[in-house]
Amino acid sequence: MSRVTIADVAGAAGVSKTAVSFAFNNPEKLGQATVDRVLQVALDLGYTPHPAARALSMRRSGTIGVLIPQRLSTVFANQFLGELMQGLGELVEEHDFTLLLVPPLDGSLEGAIRRASVDGFISLGLSPDDQALETLHRIGIPTVLIDSEESPQHPAVNVDDAGGAEAAARHLLDLGHRQLGLILLPPTRSQAGPTPTAARRLAGYRAALAGLDLPAPYAVTAGATMAAGARAFESFPKGKRRPTAILAMSDMVAIGVMGAAQAAGLDVPGDLSVVGYDDLPMAAWTTPPLTTVRQPIVEKGRVAAGLLIRRLQGKVVVSPPPLETSLVVRNSTAPPDKG
Amino acid sequence: MSRVTIADVAGAAGVSKTAVSFAFNNPEKLGQATVDRVLQVALDLGYTPHPAARALSMRRSGTIGVLIPQRLSTVFANQFLGELMQGLGELVEEHDFTLLLVPPLDGSLEGAIRRASVDGFISLGLSPDDQALETLHRIGIPTVLIDSEESPQHPAVNVDDAGGAEAAARHLLDLGHRQLGLILLPPTRSQAGPTPTAARRLAGYRAALAGLDLPAPYAVTAGATMAAGARAFESFPKGKRRPTAILAMSDMVAIGVMGAAQAAGLDVPGDLSVVGYDDLPMAAWTTPPLTTVRQPIVEKGRVAAGLLIRRLQGKVVVSPPPLETSLVVRNSTAPPDKG
DNA sequence: AGGATCCCCTAAACCGCTTTACTAAAGCGG
């Protein structure tokens, strides 16, 4: 039993393929009676237009790709993506698009990009010199960047990463902390340096520390998972040279740090203060509730999707100004021990 | 500047379209020299096969659809989906498939199904009498069900919903609770009764209560969000007829209940015990850490994806036995007040 | 009555790729 095609419907209804197509897409070009008859026959036969054929013919698939620089199994462990998907989903559904998740294929994002039948891409965290961006531009698929850097080819939506980071660092300094530990986001596999977001946040931390005569902060790198956060905690010096406060670039890492610290017998925030980044919903619920930098993730998704959709409609769009970030002080931070 | 097609490459390389296609897909059918030349020309021209054309011609798109019965913006608020995506992603990436998210289109899942260019579907939480399943079968797209009910047409992967629920209820009874509040998962928009999962969990709760001479538990319905959980809490009786413990069918709801209860001045678990369902990663981190029923969500995704992929490879597959659930006792439950 | 207009509908081209014949040339054993 093979698929019912437009020709089958045409035959059964005694009209041409064109008529069938019109009945669905341009009913006003046909007589009312014909439209009704064709539609009825189509229903009886259980006809459904073949999506790929439609996409080929119309040069439009009705789907938007989400370019993800890591494996799905790791990136969905961070609720950040869930939040972002909410924002993307909202706009995308409103305009009858559908979302295709595009992670690297055999380690290569470029390969995955070519295979994806999409009208446009939302791309996450790509460094401006990533080969994938070049590919995207050459193929000519409209793309909007998130957590990246605006370029002549592609608009970008970002938040005030540096501002939030600076506020976080300043908060710890104000509490009296002097020996800090920094946990940076890692580069994505395809590139050498830190991601644009990581770089901006680091700059923010540094700005707060600038001019003060402090011991250099310890810095390590950890992917955005609790496990990586726990490992990062282990890698800091113990004993009296131990940092009294930790700045993490993601909530997941911060939570992992809290867990490892508590498991090691430290009190948070009594012995160790921890600040995250993102303000995921769960940050308000941890033990203790996490002090963190809030960024409007859902909104970020909405804005990016909106931009891309307008672009797909042929309008010219420009990168919006960075969205605001703000420090949310909860209970994972306190003045350091008088150790 | 229009897209580079296979014909352009063929022309530039002085060969036929067939040769170009072979160079990519069946290099062994061509001389080595020709293959090299064609590939080089393709590279120079920046040629990329049109995915829709490929899909049409090969009758295979290389993407798997995830059928989601609600709006993306609501369903991604529940980390459950994030966990599931990790499992799906693992298998799917391994086999070079890509994932398409398919939420209802204008409120209709069936419409969305028709539009989606996929080789198979993973479907979430569909009731066995949902029209969408019928549509799926008629179009003949291989489908694997999750959190649904096995049918002759489609295999299903489930967990032992009833067992977990029964363990949860028994735990509360053992602690001495007699007046319980139940918070059920809502039906999806497209159907009348509760979802299969909700029905099985409710049966589990009932099984634990059976034969005991207890006041009937209060029961309300709430979607899997914290806000809905908070509202559910409000809707229970206050004062002395207040339930002393609450069984929620999802962790998100349970957390919402804890929040609302605490905001109302109740101590959890002192004044109110709460049990969730799912054991999301965040359940271990709430204040207090949540007692809940653990189900292997990631594994569920892996199994379902594996099943579908094997089915797409032409093998026959059968529904696996339900995956295990288990009660995880943390600190959100305690004996009731001696009120 | 004759031409212009509309209204319906259709034939055929096209979207860009894969794949099934099929051919021409080369290689091979006898």
Add this chain to the structure above:
DNA sequence: CCGCTTTAGTAAAGCGGTTTAGGGGATCCT
């Protein structure tokens, strides 16, 4: 040197839709 199998490549027929150009008949206008 001949018939037979390989090898290397091609033409053309799909895949299943949409869309352009146009044809025939009824209606309208003068």
